[in-house]
Amino acid sequence: MSTTIDMARLTEVLPAGSWTGAPADRVVLDYDGRHRRRVVLTGAAGGQYLLDLPEATHLKNGDGLRSTEGAIVEVAALAEPLLEIRAATTPDLLRLAWHLGNRHLAAAIRADHILIRRDHVIAHMLEHQGAVVAEVMAVFDPEAGAYHVHGHGHDH
Template sequence: MSAAALLQVARLIPQGQGLAPVLLRRAACLSLDWDTRQKSRFQAEDSSGRVLGVFLPRGTQLRGGDVLLAEDGSLIRVEAAPQALLRISACAEHGSPFDLTRAAYHLGNRHVPIELQPGYLQIEPDHVLAEMLRAQPHLQVQALDAPFEPEGGAYAAGHGHSHDHGQDHGHAHPPHHHHHAHP
């Protein structure tokens, strides 16, 4: 397909903020795996059969629930596509939350993308890491297909999981300042 036939997409509306739910329900969908969602330039086909040329600022990472705005004004809802993953959980009978903390520590030392959930961790398949985790006491490692939403990291570009002090999310935060020194 020629470049002229591509519908260009260059705007991102994180999590569809400010858009009416009815507009989001009517929007075409774009189901993408993690590998594609961390690219800033790619070509894909949406649920309406349109071929999209996505050109986002470098470093942008798309998350499930994000909305793209095409050059013709149409909206495209991003979905995290199921993909092959490893789910790490603590043994229900003998394990503890600390077992998952230890697993997250070891995975973090290897700088692999990790999805953190209260009851489990998820990583992309890696047989060496799977064996390391299975060797840990009280951990279970299960292969499955599921959407993957890894943590963005403290210095990641884009809009990973953030904590906006100006947003009302069920509890108050007193005003505070972060003191730090520069040499």
């Protein structure tokens, strides 16, 4: 005999800043865990939820996931081990960004640094290019890429 556990279905993504009020629960997810279509999630308060979106969607920190009953579960991005890359000048940082892009690495580009996933081989290459590389724990939200469709779970 099998028992079916009733769990709320999360079927709509509400972009960060577009919803208000206290969430019913919160799910804490790393970068890979925030790119999903259908998966069972466990909230910080212990709730079980079925994320059931029409297509794989990249969830961002602060997004809300609306259930079929109208409750909102907040998405919280989990800090993960990354490399923070800095350079002496902006042109040097741009050159380092080119090297990372040439290797098709996911990167979060900031005004004064770049974040990538930890990789000791890439760290060594960057240091030989003049970069200052530090291991950090931070939220990873890389650039989507030139061919990324900017849908966020909405009809266009």
